[in-house]
Amino acid sequence: xxxxxxxxxxxxxxxxxxxxxxxxxxxxxxxxxxxxxxxxxxxxxxxxxxxxxxxxxxxxxxxxxxxxxxxxxxxxxxxxxxxxxxxxxxxxxxxxxxxxxxxxxxxxxxxxxxxxxxxxxxxxxxxxxxxxxxxxxxxxxxxxxxxxxxxxxxxxxxxxxxxxxxxxxxxxxxxxxxxxxxxxxxxxxxxxxxxxxxxxxxxxxxxxxxxxxxxxxxxxxxxxxxxxxxxxxxxxxxxxxxxxxxxxxxxxxxxxxxxxxxxxxxxxxxxxxxxxxxxxxxxxxxxxxxxxxxxxxxxxxxxxxxxxxxxxxxxxxxxxxxxxxxxxxxxxxxxxxxxxxxxxxxxxxxxxxxxxxxxxxxxxxxxxxxxxxxxxxxxxxxxxxxxxxxxxxxxxxxxxxxxxxxxxxxxxxxxxxxxxxxxxxxxxxxxxxxxxxxxxxxxxxxxxxxxxxxxxxxxxxxxxxxxxxxxxxxxxxxxxxxxxxxxxxxxxxxxxxxxxxxxxxxxxxxxxxxxxxxxxxxxxxxxxxxxxxxxxxxxxxxx
Amino acid sequence: xxxxxxxxxxxxxxxxxxxxxxxxxxxxxxxxxxxxxxxxxxxxxxxxxxxxxxxxxxxxxxxxxxxxxxxxxxxxxxxxxxxxxxxxxxxxxxxxxxxxxxxxxxxxxxxxxxxxxxxxxxxxxxxxxxxxxxxxxxxxxxxxxxxxxxxxxxxxxxxxxxxxxxxxxxxxxxxxxxxxxxxxxxxxxxxxxxxxxxxxxxxxxxxxxxxxxxxxxxxxxxxxxxxxxxxxxxxxxxxxxxxxxxxxxxxxxxxxxxxxxxxxxxxxxxxxxxxxxxxxxxxxxxxxxxxxxxxxxxxxxxxxxxxxxxxxxxxxxxxxxxxxxxxxxxxxxxxxxxxxxxxxxxxxxxxxxxxxxxxxxxxxxxxxxxx
Numbered sequence: 001x002x003x004x005x006x007x008x009x010x011x012x013x014x015x016x017x018x019x020x021x022x023x024x025x026x027x028x029x030x031x032x033x034x035x036x037x038x039x040x041x042x043x044x045x046x047x048x049x050x051x052x053x054x055x056x057x058x059x060x061x062x063x064x065x066x067x068x069x070x071x072x073x074x075x076x077x078x079x080x081x082x083x084x085x086x087x088x089x090x091x092x093x094x095x096x097x098x099x100x101x102x103x104x105x106x107x108x109x110x111x112x113x114x115x116x117x118x119x120x121x122x123x124x125x126x127x128x129x130x131x132x133x134x135x136x137x138x139x140x141x142x143x144x145x146x147x148x149x150x151x152x153x154x155x156x157x158x159x160x161x162x163x164x165x166x167x168x169x170x171x172x173x174x175x176x177x178x179x180x181x182x183x184x185x186x187x188x189x190x191x192x193x194x195x196x197x198x199x200x201x202x203x204x205x206x207x208x209x210x211x212x213x214x215x216x217x218x219x220x221x222x223x224x225x226x227x228x229x230x231x232x233x234x235x236x237x238x239x240x241x242x243x244x245x246x247x248x249x250x251x252x253x254x255x256x257x258x259x260x261x262x263x264x265x266x267x268x269x270x271x272x273x274x275x276x277x278x279x280x281x282x283x284x285x286x287x288x289x290x291x292x293x294x295x296x297x298x299x300x301x302x303x304x305x306x307x308x309x310x311x312x313x314x315x316x317x318x319x320x321x322x323x324x325x326x327x328x329x330x331x332x333x334x335x336x337x338x339x340x341x342x343x344x345x346x347x348x349x350x351x352x353x354x355x356x357x358x359x360x361x362x363x364x365x366x367x368x369x370x371x372x373x374x375x376x377x378x379x380x381x382x383x384x385x386x387x388x389x390x391x392x393x394x395x396x397x398x399x400x401x402x403x404x405x406x407x408x409x410x411x412x413x414x415x416x417x418x419x420x421x422x423x424x425x426x427x428x429x430x431x432x433x434x435x436x437x438x439x440x441x442x443x444x445x446x447x448x449x450x451x452x453x454x455x456x457x458x459x460x461x462x463x464x465x466x467x468x469x470x471x472x473x474x475x476x477x478x479x480x481x482x483x484x485x486x487x488x489x490x491x492x493x494x495x496x497x498x499x500x501x502x503x504x505x506x507x508x509x510x511x512x513x514x515x516x517x518x519x520x521x522x523x524x525x526x527x528x529x530x531x532x533x534x535x536x537x538x539x540x541x542x543x
Numbered sequence: 544x545x546x547x548x549x550x551x552x553x554x555x556x557x558x559x560x561x562x563x564x565x566x567x568x569x570x571x572x573x574x575x576x577x578x579x580x581x582x583x584x585x586x587x588x589x590x591x592x593x594x595x596x597x598x599x600x601x602x603x604x605x606x607x608x609x610x611x612x613x614x615x616x617x618x619x620x621x622x623x624x625x626x627x628x629x630x631x632x633x634x635x636x637x638x639x640x641x642x643x644x645x646x647x648x649x650x651x652x653x654x655x656x657x658x659x660x661x662x663x664x665x666x667x668x669x670x671x672x673x674x675x676x677x678x679x680x681x682x683x684x685x686x687x688x689x690x691x692x693x694x695x696x697x698x699x700x701x702x703x704x705x706x707x708x709x710x711x712x713x714x715x716x717x718x719x720x721x722x723x724x725x726x727x728x729x730x731x732x733x734x735x736x737x738x739x740x741x742x743x744x745x746x747x748x749x750x751x752x753x754x755x756x757x758x759x760x761x762x763x764x765x766x767x768x769x770x771x772x773x774x775x776x777x778x779x780x781x782x783x784x785x786x787x788x789x790x791x792x793x794x795x796x797x798x799x800x801x802x803x804x805x806x807x808x809x810x811x812x813x814x815x816x817x818x819x820x821x822x823x824x825x826x827x828x829x830x831x832x833x834x835x836x837x838x839x840x841x842x843x844x845x846x847x848x849x850x851x852x853x854x855x856x857x858x859x860x861x862x863x864x865x866x867x868x869x870x871x872x873x874x875x876x877x878x879x880x881x882x883x884x885x886x887x888x889x890x891x892x893x894x895x896x897x898x899x900x901x902x903x904x905x906x907x908x909x910x911x912x913x914x
Contacts, residue, residue, distance in 0.1 A: 060817055090820075090821070093816070107813070159912060
């Protein structure tokens, strides 16, 4: 019996038309072959730009942007779908092969009810009648654990949460009873505690309906839970392709080994944490419309150490950073720095108080002026805080570039000419240029690929050793906390849940929320998901 | 209107000062419930806040209505003030060579021009609210009566131009999207661009030369009389309607095309494509509902143009509409007529834009179905 989907020697190119230049053709995917059996899941893993999504979409004979499939075969049930005409391809899409996008929030049409969108493909392809489709949608809403499944379909996309939308998108893909579903990073945009629910729902639904799937992600720990086989991609080529067990437990290639071991950086916490360089005392904060986002938060950070603030989106962790910088003055409480109280608002702070606290952002792209060169970007704080110009300034910029391991040749580049990791390094150099005592890092690695993120974390640790700078490190990733923190603050819905030395916070006894948070982080271990779900079931049965 | 909206926000504290300058007039003609809500001050504030939290959609619409009424009063003030400030004088123009100081004085007294400005403004405004725009200085007839007939004619013309051009423009826009960057799209684009680039009097004359003179299939001039039957009227306005359609078509068509194309690059259209839906269903069901707001706006703008801006077309086709009436009144300084036309034009503009705003609010599912 032939495999459900067989892809042979796939080659995909994209043509871009830069203004004023001849068109450029880039090869996105080159010589990739794989196959998926009925009812099995193939995990496709790689960094951004590895061609994962492009390969996934090729199963629907679709090229996003200017991408087009120029070579190879995509055999579905032994028939090459690339040779089908427009009508033939349409009868494959949404009928035999369905797609689940990364951002369900953008992928649902805001103008129509969820239920209508879920059953649309089934009706248009005449797979089932309207009552049948509605019945199936209801069944899928139940299987996927959506709240109030009976009325869920009557809601509009903006009326439900991100995790629910992602599950609704899975229901939409499953509804026409497809033979294959392409999941394109379906849980990447979600919080860990939500991710585990969606992951479990997807896994359950796949088992329940015997559908085959391509599961695309950059997170090896996630793919280990859900797939039977794994294909590792880099620069549009296959690096390694084997069973999940073989790839996770005995990777054959260096690159795969690096991916598997990426979360193994660990640093011991400092023994003495009594010093209070930064002291946050009973801080509450609210936005202009009276919406209170921080409730009575207190914590402190010793000199030369790292305080990690963990929490999901909406937990108030970024708001706390804004309060520390003075961008949002607190409504109650006070912040002292080096024994002196910081003026609450940015305007009230002296130049030196501003210099002491610098910031690194999640999106290095948007935090830099695209029309300034690296020299200007890093040089600006040098001139601003120290009044240094000309050759001396250049000297200092070069020194900083050495510190961030980039070197002189980057001096006159623009941000657009840097990779994501290089941009973040420049952002770090800009923060360092002021010689601050404290750097606030707001998720500086969450937009980066794992190996690049690892590099940034190691750089931050090295710089801390060299300059004794302190970090407040905001993140939602427990693995990072384990790797770099001395002390940890867990936040939930604007309140401080837990604060103390890393070893204390991350070991039992736990409060409910920290327990949930820690247990939701996928581990690079086959069968982890089942184990967690089993303990959950036992706990709820025990209650 | 749209630009005014955000600044005046739903918060009552900002709304009251914004409407502040207009309040005396608003109070003087109190009657509309909307004006009353705007004037209730502090007590109304909490009521308004509760109302806007509970019924955000209704609150937004009430706010738009209130703003429109306020704007209309501001415009009435500007029209009156502007006409007041115009150089020249009806009496001197009317009397011509025989304008002795005494005769001029007599006429001014006759027309009530010796009364103070504020008194004249309020009596004019009070009359206008009841539909009485006073008496024409030139013809001594009731302005309302004359305008009624002319306005009817203008609306008749605008109505037929609208029911032809709007569906045609939106249909062509969708067609252009479906064949984007291919031959049909390019043809639609070039033709509509040509039509919008030619001045309307030129388009009008070309149509007259072709259809009335050369082929003799259309009527010219397009003057309509009371005694004419409906079909006769229709054939009379065929050419001006065709001219207007050509002039407004391109703008609406291009806006529809741009709005839909903008939506076509969104993720949910990709989803629709990956569901294997047909091209037309994607455009009509998934793209169009999300492109409604900008299209409604441009349609409203063009409707307003059809009523207000057709002076040239009316003159070319000798059509007895509002535009021609106003131009004639300006040349003889017949102020009551000029003021009445100005106010009616402004009312149309404001009403149509308000309708577009409200429709755009209603078209937004986030506002229609709050969480």
